[in-house]
Amino acid sequence: MTHPDSDPTATIERDLRAVDAALEDGAATHGDPLARELQELALALRADAAEPGDEFSAALGQRVKAGFPAAPGSARARAEGARTWLRELREDMPPPRRMLPAAAGLVTVVLIVVGLASVDLQMTDSSDDGGSGGGGASVAQDSGGGGGGEGGGKAEVAPGAGSGAEALRRAAPPGPSGFAPGTPRRRVERTISMTLEAPDAEIPRVGQEITQVTNRHGGFVLSSSLDTNDDGASGYYELRIPAGRLRPALADLAGLATVSSQSQSEQDVTRRHVTAQDRLEAARAERRSLLRRLELATTDEEAEAIRRQLDIVAAEINGLRGLLRDLRLRTNYAVVTVELSGSGEDSGGAGAGGAFDDAVDDAGDLAVGLAGVLIRIAAIAVPLALIGALGWAATRVLRRRRRESVLA
C-alpha cells in the first residue's frame, strides 16, 4: 500500500475522507496533524454557514405548500390558466393509442399531398430553369450555359416517361421569365425533338393534327413525310414554331398521342447577336465616315480608293444584316421535329393491361417523387439539426462561462 505522504493522490483521498468523517461525526479526530487541521477547518466552515431568518423561512414554506401560486392577473397566472386549459383538453381527448390510426392516416395524406406538390414543383422548376438543375428521376437536364455568354442547354425525357403533356412540361423551354439576371433580352435557339407513338391506324390523323396545331400557333411546317404500309406507319415533321408560343404548342402536340421520348437543346447566341449588332453599327459608322471623305475628295485617285473601301464596307454590312436576320429567325422560331411512330396496335389497343401498366408507372413515379421529397427534407433538416445541436451546446457552454465569469 502506498503511504499517503509519498503519493499526492493518496494524500488527497485521505484528506477528503477525513473531512467527510469530521463533517459526519462533528469532531476532528484524525491522527495526522495536517488532516486534523483540515477537519477543523471543515467544521469551522460549516459552523459559519448562515441560517435563514424565521420570518423568511415561514413565508417561503407557506408558498411551497401552496405550490407557488401566481398573483391574480399576472402574466404567469394567465399562462397557468392556458396550461390548465390545455391539460384539460388533453385529458378530454381519446388516449394516444386510439388516435394512432387517425394520426397515421393524416400523416399519410400530408405526405402524399407534399409529394404531389413536390412533383408538380419539380415539373415547373425544370420548365422554368431552361436546362439548369432539375434532378427529377425521369428528367435529366444538362446546363451548358454560362461562361462566355453563349451556351446551350439540353433536356431529355426518357422513353415511357408518362403522359405526354406532363412529360412535355418537364422539358419545355424557358418562358420569357427565364432570362439570366443582368441580361435584358437573351437570344436563345431552341430545338425540340419528340417522338409520338400512336396506333398505326391513327398515324395519318395525328399527322394532320400536327399541321393544324402548328398553324394554329403561328408556325409552319418546314418539311414532312408520312409513310404507311403493311409493316406499319411512321411519319416525320420538321416544324418552326414562334418561341413565344412554344410551350402551348408543345402541350398541344403532346396531347395528340403518347410521347415516347423527347429531348430539348438550347443554344444561347446572345453574344453572337450582340457582337454582330456592334459590328454592324461600326460598319455603318465607317460607311458614313467614308461617304463624308468621298465628298471632300479632291482627286480621282483618292475618290476611287474611298469607293473601293465603301464597297468592302457595304459587303460587310450586308453580310452582318444577313447574319442578324438569320439569328433572329433562329431565335424567334423554335425548331421542333416530331417523329411519328406506329405502335402496331389498332386504335382500341389500350385496354385494361395498359391501364394497369400506367397505374404501376404512376405509382412508381409517385414513390420516386416521395423519396425525392424525403431526401430533400433530410438534406435540409439534417444540417439544420446539426447546426442547431452545435449552437445549443455552444450556447450552454457560453452561458455557463458568462455566469461563472463573476467568480473569476
Add this chain to the structure above:
Amino acid sequence: MNWTHVRSRGVSEAVAERMPVRTGTEAESFAALYERTFPRVYAYVMSLLRDRSAAEDVTAQAFERAYRKRGSYRARRGTLEAWVFGIARNAALDELRRRGRRAGLENEPVDEAAPTAEDHAELALRRETVRAAMSALDGHERDLLSLKFSGGLSNAEIARVLGVSETNAGTRLHRAMTKLRKACDDAS
C-alpha cells in the same frame, strides 16, 4: 398507488429516468425536498451573495424555479439535491451579474453571525481567521467550499453542479482547502 411520470420532450423512455411525481400530492413531495434542502440552499446562496435580502430573494426564486421545472429533473443527471443547488447557483450567479456585484465576492463578508459575548473566544477568533482567509481565495474556490460546507453536498454532487468529474471536484476541493489552511496559518 397512483403514480405518474413527468415526460421530457425528445428523451427516449428507454434511457430517461424520470422523476416520479405523485398525482395530487406534487406539492407535498416537493415540500419534502424543500424541507431537506432549504437551510443549506439558503446558506450556500448567502455565502455567494453576502446580502441577506438578496439571498432570501434568490433562494425563493430558486425554489420556485425548481418547482416549476420539477418535471425536467432526470435522475441520471444527479441527485435532486444537486439539481436544486444547480438552479440556486445559476440564480445566484445571475443575480451577481445583474447587480454588478463582482466586488461583493471579493469583499469581506457581512458579519451575519458575529460572535456574541457568549461565544467562546477561541471559536470566535477561529471564525474570524477563517473568514479573513476566505478572502484570499478566488471566486471559484469560494464557490466550491460553499457548496461543500454551506450546502453540505457530497463531492459527487458538487461535481454534478459544476459539470466536472468527481475526481476533479475532489482535487479542486482539496486544493482550495489546503490554500485556505495556509491562508489561516499566515493570518494567525
